[in-house]
Amino acid sequence: MAVKPLRWGILGAGGIAQQFVRDVIRMEDHRVVAVGSRSQDKADAFADKFAIKNRHDSYEKLVNDPDIDAVYVATHHPMHMRDTLLALEAGKPVLCEKPFAMSYDEAKIMIDKAHEKNLLLMEAMWARYLPHMIRIREIIKSGILGEIHQVRADHGQWFEMDPEFRLFAPEFGGGALFDLGIYPISFASMVLGAPKHITARSTKAFTGVDGMTSVIMEYENGAHAILNMTNLVPTPNRAVIVGRNARIEIDRTFYNPTTWRVIDYQDRIIDGSDKKYFGHGLREEAKEFARAFRAGEKESPMLPHAEILSIMKTLTDIQGQIGLEFGEFAK
Numbered sequence: 001m002a003v004k005p006l007r008w009g010i011l012g013a014g015g016i017a018q019q020f021v022r023d024v025i026r027m028e029d030h031r032v033v034a035v036g037s038r039s040q041d042k043a044d045a046f047a048d049k050f051a052i053k054n055r056h057d058s059y060e061k062l063v064n065d066p067d068i069d070a071v072y073v074a075t076h077h078p079m080h081m082r083d084t085l086l087a088l089e090a091g092k093p094v095l096c097e098k099p100f101a102m103s104y105d106e107a108k109i110m111i112d113k114a115h116e117k118n119l120l121l122m123e124a125m126w127a128r129y130l131p132h133m134i135r136i137r138e139i140i141k142s143g144i145l146g147e148i149h150q151v152r153a154d155h156g157q158w159f160e161m162d163p164e165f166r167l168f169a170p171e172f173g174g175g176a177l178f179d180l181g182i183y184p185i186s187f188a189s190m191v192l193g194a195p196k197h198i199t200a201r202s203t204k205a206f207t208g209v210d211g212m213t214s215v216i217m218e219y220e221n222g223a224h225a226i227l228n229m230t231n232l233v234p235t236p237n238r239a240v241i242v243g244r245n246a247r248i249e250i251d252r253t254f255y256n257p258t259t260w261r262v263i264d265y266q267d268r269i270i271d272g273s274d275k276k277y278f279g280h281g282l283r284e285e286a287k288e289f290a291r292a293f294r295a296g297e298k299e300s301p302m303l304p305h306a307e308i309l310s311i312m313k314t315l316t317d318i319q320g321q322i323g324l325e326f327g328e329f330a331k
């Protein structure tokens, strides 16, 4: 029997919102039926581009649109808590862009509100829901790697040195840690869980936010995660999980759909995939959201609320160690 399409409302008509819509409309059981922007012109332009019926000149009108089943929050990270609470208060489940929030405390408020309202709330950490990550979790669970001793991952991108660009702008929660570092940090959490001890070092970018941050995380069993994040230079963006019996190497770009291999301790390739993936990959988080929504679940088992909180605790700890301060956020 055909399922009823999930009807999305897009909150914030920016760059990632466009990519999300472009990928989600590839799926038959999803519809993008509304967009909300602070400006009617922007909402209209976005809606025209994707043939979206309802276009609103405020986020309030969007979340109260009776035609939508769920809200995708695609504003800057300092606005994630405000906009998620707005949607939850209006009785709408939420898929919120990464990083989920600006602190552990904000994330806790958002999750508590979702529980109070009995609504689904997920972080749009899209890498977590990609097919290769699902397969890698199965491989880890199978025990074939043996005891895992190391995770290594980096996320570095080249950007124009524009002080107004969100990656450098303190008022938008810029810097490597919150925008890029969330990928390797979430990845290490997926493999090794919560760290016992964290050591972080950082170099500032020209605007005062972190330009490059390196982190060593130590775990109860003695394992290490060695992570690097930077908005100054384009690093390989690869990830490795090293177990006593075998390792997994995930090729560039590890948090996109990509190729990977399992290599045993004698350097023989024993598993992997070089399969091509069509489209961006953002639709995978929407697919998991729809599955959880239809099943009446309030969080995704792929990235549960407890883990979102643990990851936010890690970000907050690193932020404190590197003295990353933002001042006043844009509203």
Ligand SMILES: NC(=O)c1ccc[n+]([C@@H]2O[C@H](COP(=O)([O-])OP(=O)(O)OC[C@H]3O[C@@H](n4cnc5c(N)ncnc54)[C@H](OP(=O)(O)O)[C@@H]3O)[C@@H](O)[C@H]2O)c1
Pocket (backbone or CB within 6 Å): 012, 013, 014, 015, 016, 017, 036, 037, 038, 039, 042, 043, 074, 075, 076, 077, 079, 097, 098, 099, 124, 126, 166, 179, 330, 331
């Ligand atoms: N998953 C991914 O791969 C990925 C990639 C890029 C970004 N992201 C995340 O997505 C979020 C948005 O990033 P983006 O690249 O889409 O940014 P963007 O293009 O600048 O869009 C952000 C949107 O936020 C809204 N907004 C609300 N208050 C604002 C203010 N005071 N000033 C400016 N904009 C304001 C604007 O929407 P209206 O003008 O329509 O109201 C704007 O279009 C960030 O949290 C980022 O980390 C995720």
